[in-house]
Amino acid sequence: MKAKERTEFAEALPRVSTLKRFVQVFLGRGVVxxxxxxxxxxxxxxxxxxxxxxYDPYEPSIKEILASPSAEHLLGADSLGRDTLSRVIYGSRIxxxxxxxxxxxxxxxxxxxxxIAGYFGGITYTIIMRFIDTLMAFPLLLLALAIAALLxxxxxxxxxxxxxxxxxxxxxxxCGQALSVKEKDYVLAGRxxxxxxxxxxxxxxxxxxxxxxxxxxxxxIGHAILAEAGLSFLGIGISPPQASxxxxxxxxxxxxxxxxxLSFAPGVAIMLVVFAFNMVGxxxxxxxxxxxxxxx
Amino acid sequence: xxxxxxxxxxxxEILQVTTYIVRRLIQAGIVIVLVTIFVFLLMRLxxxxxxxxxxxxDDLAVTSPKEIAALRHQFGLDxxxxxxxxxxxxxxxxxxxxxxxxxxxTVAQEIARALPKTFHVGVIAFLLSLIxxxxxxxxxxxxxxxxxxxxITVLANIGITAPIFWAGIMLILVFGVYLGWLPIQGYTSPxxxxxxxxxxxxxxxxxxxxxxxxxxxxxxxxxxxxVVRQDYIRTAWSKGLTESTVIMRHALKNAFIPVxxxxxxxxxxxxxxxxxxxxxxxxxxxxxxxxxxxxxHDYPIVQGVILVIAVVxxxxxxxxxxxYGWLDPTIRYG
Numbered sequence: 001m002k003a004k005e006r007t008e009f010a011e012a013l014p015r016v017s018t019l020k021r022f023v024q025v026f027l028g029r030g031v032v033x034x035x036x037x038x039x040x041x042x043x044x045x046x047x048x049x050x051x052x053x054x055y056d057p058y059e060p061s062i063k064e065i066l067a068s069p070s071a072e073h074l075l076g077a078d079s080l081g082r083d084t085l086s087r088v089i090y091g092s093r094i095x096x097x098x099x100x101x102x103x104x105x106x107x108x109x110x111x112x113x114x115x116i117a118g119y120f121g122g123i124t125y126t127i128i129m130r131f132i133d134t135l136m137a138f139p140l141l142l143l144a145l146a147i148a149a150l151l152x153x154x155x156x157x158x159x160x161x162x163x164x165x166x167x168x169x170x171x172x173x174x175c176g177q178a179l180s181v182k183e184k185d186y187v188l189a190g191r192x193x194x195x196x197x198x199x200x201x202x203x204x205x206x207x208x209x210x211x212x213x214x215x216x217x218x219x220x221i222g223h224a225i226l227a228e229a230g231l232s233f234l235g236i237g238i239s240p241p242q243a244s245x246x247x248x249x250x251x252x253x254x255x256x257x258x259x260x261x262l263s264f265a266p267g268v269a270i271m272l273v274v275f276a277f278n279m280v281g282x283x284x285x286x287x288x289x290x291x292x293x294x295x296x
Numbered sequence: 297x298x299x300x301x302x303x304x305x306x307x308x309e310i311l312q313v314t315t316y317i318v319r320r321l322i323q324a325g326i327v328i329v330l331v332t333i334f335v336f337l338l339m340r341l342x343x344x345x346x347x348x349x350x351x352x353x354d355d356l357a358v359t360s361p362k363e364i365a366a367l368r369h370q371f372g373l374d375x376x377x378x379x380x381x382x383x384x385x386x387x388x389x390x391x392x393x394x395x396x397x398x399x400x401x402t403v404a405q406e407i408a409r410a411l412p413k414t415f416h417v418g419v420i421a422f423l424l425s426l427i428x429x430x431x432x433x434x435x436x437x438x439x440x441x442x443x444x445x446x447x448i449t450v451l452a453n454i455g456i457t458a459p460i461f462w463a464g465i466m467l468i469l470v471f472g473v474y475l476g477w478l479p480i481q482g483y484t485s486p487x488x489x490x491x492x493x494x495x496x497x498x499x500x501x502x503x504x505x506x507x508x509x510x511x512x513x514x515x516x517x518x519x520x521x522x523v524v525r526q527d528y529i530r531t532a533w534s535k536g537l538t539e540s541t542v543i544m545r546h547a548l549k550n551a552f553i554p555v556x557x558x559x560x561x562x563x564x565x566x567x568x569x570x571x572x573x574x575x576x577x578x579x580x581x582x583x584x585x586x587x588x589x590x591x592x593h594d595y596p597i598v599q600g601v602i603l604v605i606a607v608v609x610x611x612x613x614x615x616x617x618x619x620y621g622w623l624d625p626t627i628r629y630g
Contacts, residue, residue, distance in 0.1 A: 031453075130326055130327065130330055131330070133323070133326075133327045133330070134327055134330040134331055134334055136564075136613075137327055137331050137606040137607075137609050137610045137613070138331075138564075138602065138605070138606050138609070139564045139565070139567040139568030139569075139571070139605065139609065140564070140565075140568050141568035141569070141571050141572065142567070142568055142571055142583075142586060142602060142605060145571065145586065145587070145590060146338055146590070146598065146602060147338075149342060149590045149598075150338060150341055150342050222457065226459055229459050229461075229462075230459065230461060230571075230572050233459075233461050233572065233575075234571070234572070234575060234587055235591070236587075236590065236591075246459070246461075249459070249461065249462050249465065250461075252465075253465050253576075256465065256468070256469055256473065257473060260469055263462065263465050263466075263469075264466070266462075267458075267459060267462030267465070267466070270459045270462065271454075271457050271458050271459065271462070274457040274459075275453060275454070275457040278453065278456060278457060279453070
């Protein structure tokens, strides 16, 4: 009888698929769809740059030096006669790689440190979290600048510098989560059944952190792209002749009076991409945490 | 009975507050010690031999290994790393941050010249981000869904996405070059020429305040929308209080708590931003000193700048935490 009542009650409730609800909320806002579109365009232009770009971005042309925007060069040409549009398209590769790889690295290291600190507690917690506090004492750009100077410029080293400089929030978030979850009954039950520490950490504690982690990662990709652009603007990031948007803004700065589009175009590209990742981050947060929907 | 209990509660409260402050002071002290170790090691790991750089920079006629070894001994670089660290920290505690390799002055003198400029620009940007950002957030929350909310949300989203060095260049182009309203570069002390100083500050301050202002507006709006759903706000409305009383007296204090947390982060963001903005606007502050130091491999300068900035950030985080504890008693009782 009781089982029958339960079945009837369950049938009376509307069926809600978690995935369907997530998709509905996530794609429910226009700006999120706009953000997703921009990210898709970024990925396409990064992968298919050689086919999309009208010219070779590294090929100088004496005749085209500082050419104004025209039908041939939609965004003009730089001081070496290289097509600006082609360089903006190729620059998307740097931004995408830096954004995704640096954040992936920061999340992997930060989460591991936070998980170990929160799970084991005691002296392990103190050592790891004081190290994280120390990282938090340095402004992101200054820390990345110092690490990049230590390692040298270039894509790999910038990714490492930003990966280290951005890991603190992941460690803090994971540590807080581990501290709160490790006292729950199911974790104690797991321990009583003889589960090993790595098993407990990876199977029972880490998955609880994934929703806020995904939101944080999507928000931080924008920060990483901005930081890379800043480092390249200062001449410490991606080395020439590679097309980096930050370095292009700096290069264009020298020709601001004669050819402002050289600075303007890569700056707009940075802004659009960062905006896109932030909006997708907002959308993910809304979909994963309904309590905050529409408040940010 | 109540009068007998009051002093006990007061003593307990004072003890809790004191414990909280002492605990935070100890934590900040530990972080500052770790910061010194981190900066020291970072600079020792940087590529290049400081003695050879010193020789090259000063064009000294020192080439033999014996003379280089003598210089190494003079700078204390032949000592074990731990001894070098304690020598350096001892010097720092006495205000001696070392000698610049490229400039004919000490690191302390260079920092003393640069720090006031960085503070001047940074403090105004920080205050602007609070004075404008928080009211924008309140207005957006109170008028949720209206055109003002939409406008503020769009502006805030632009503010957190624009690269500040690019925003600076665009402001220079529009207000400096095309309109000619503002001077495009440099720094003037307000004590020398207040008007010129203010004019020169407008663009760098706007660029530096852009991100914190937008983030404050977003956070205040979000926090206000959370708070206005609470029962005690409904009670305040039902008592017949005016909108301004409900917002200013009841909602704002609790909505303010997450904004205070952000304030600590924003001090760090502003210091980081100054590395870029001082380069764009040619301001000889701490950020530019650090960049030039790195470009010239002038490591004593970089070491000094990073150390001073990290200590200032740690102390401002401490102040933020203490203020946070005062605003939200659950923090200090926790």
